[in-house]
Amino acid sequence: DADMAMYHAKAKGRNNYQFFAKELAVLSSHRLSLRNKLKTAIEEQQFSLVYQPKVTTKDSRMVGVEALIRWNLPDGSTIPPDEFISAAEDNGLILPISEWVFEEAIKQARSWMTCAPSDFTVAINMSARQFQKPDLVENLVALLAKFQLPARCIEIEITESMVMEDVEAAIRVLSQLRSLGIKIAIDDFGTGYSSLGYLKSLPIDCLKIDKSFVDEIHGSKADRALVSTIIYLSHVMGVQVVAEGVETQEALMLLDEMTCDLIQGYYFSKPVSADAITEMLRDR
Numbered sequence: 001d002a003d004m005a006m007y008h009a010k011a012k013g014r015n016n017y018q019f020f021a022k023e024l025a026v027l028s029s030h031r032l033s034l035r036n037k038l039k040t041a042i043e044e045q046q047f048s049l050v051y052q053p054k055v056t057t058k059d060s061r062m063v064g065v066e067a068l069i070r071w072n073l074p075d076g077s078t079i080p081p082d083e084f085i086s087a088a089e090d091n092g093l094i095l096p097i098s099e100w101v102f103e104e105a106i107k108q109a110r111s112w113m114t115c116a117p118s119d120f121t122v123a124i125n126m127s128a129r130q131f132q133k134p135d136l137v138e139n140l141v142a143l144l145a146k147f148q149l150p151a152r153c154i155e156i157e158i159t160e161s162m163v164m165e166d167v168e169a170a171i172r173v174l175s176q177l178r179s180l181g182i183k184i185a186i187d188d189f190g191t192g193y194s195s196l197g198y199l200k201s202l203p204i205d206c207l208k209i210d211k212s213f214v215d216e217i218h219g220s221k222a223d224r225a226l227v228s229t230i231i232y233l234s235h236v237m238g239v240q241v242v243a244e245g246v247e248t249q250e251a252l253m254l255l256d257e258m259t260c261d262l263i264q265g266y267y268f269s270k271p272v273s274a275d276a277i278t279e280m281l282r283d284r
Ligand code: C2E
Pocket: 052, 067, 068, 069, 080, 081, 082, 085, 098, 101, 125, 126, 127, 128, 157, 187, 188, 244, 245, 246, 247, 264, 265, 266, 267, 271
């Protein structure tokens, strides 16, 4: 009856509350321990980079690679970036982690110069915090000088939301980076704010169409039209297009028909070790 129902609702409510409080405690201790684990990871160098080839859609020529971070635990397991990058952005540890990523990727790019074509690029994902640092440009200049690497060998990937945070500041920083010769790519394009309007004012070299659209190009007419429009617009503006997450030959063939310049995805190669890339470069 009604009283009974009320009693149950209250009991349930209290239980829910207790459950919720417990969840919160678990969550914040999880966050704290993740922070401590990340600190240890930085101190004990538990990070590594893997590299995924970017190839021409037409003839599968490898024109560059993207550096992707991995966190290797002492027990032999690996934690993917989606599970710690955003936490590291929140707690600030992304800055020392990014510093390590940039140094490692630039060192590796330098060592590939002896076996790679001269237009070969190593793409690095920039973190949101790093992008906001006032000394970003001078730090990069110093790092390139330290390893004697020409700026044209590096491409920086940023997301739309990093640009939208402050469009004018972003344009200023991107222009500076580009005038050094560093290439700029917009990552995960299409998943952030709608961006066709400001696209024309962004100083960029490359646009990476997010996997979620690429996945749908055989099934959905709308996604096919979207992808083909993005490619058309990019080409009008002199920007190269990469399709991310290409897994099938069907997708590759459609993207080729749509004149997409480059593809990146498991269909050609998963992210692999630096040594594996070196072998691919030597075998070509
Ligand atoms: P992203 O920059 O968009 O990188 C592409 C992601 O898609 C990578 O995941 C890659 O392994 C995955 N991928 C590529 N081709 C395929 C495919 O055909 N199928 C599927 N299912 N996946 C594919 P990963 O390495 O787990 O990285 C996830 C995200 O973490 C990256 O997305 C990037 O946003 C971030 N990230 C990775 N490394 C770094 C880093 O060094 N610094 C920062 N700040 N972020 C990073």
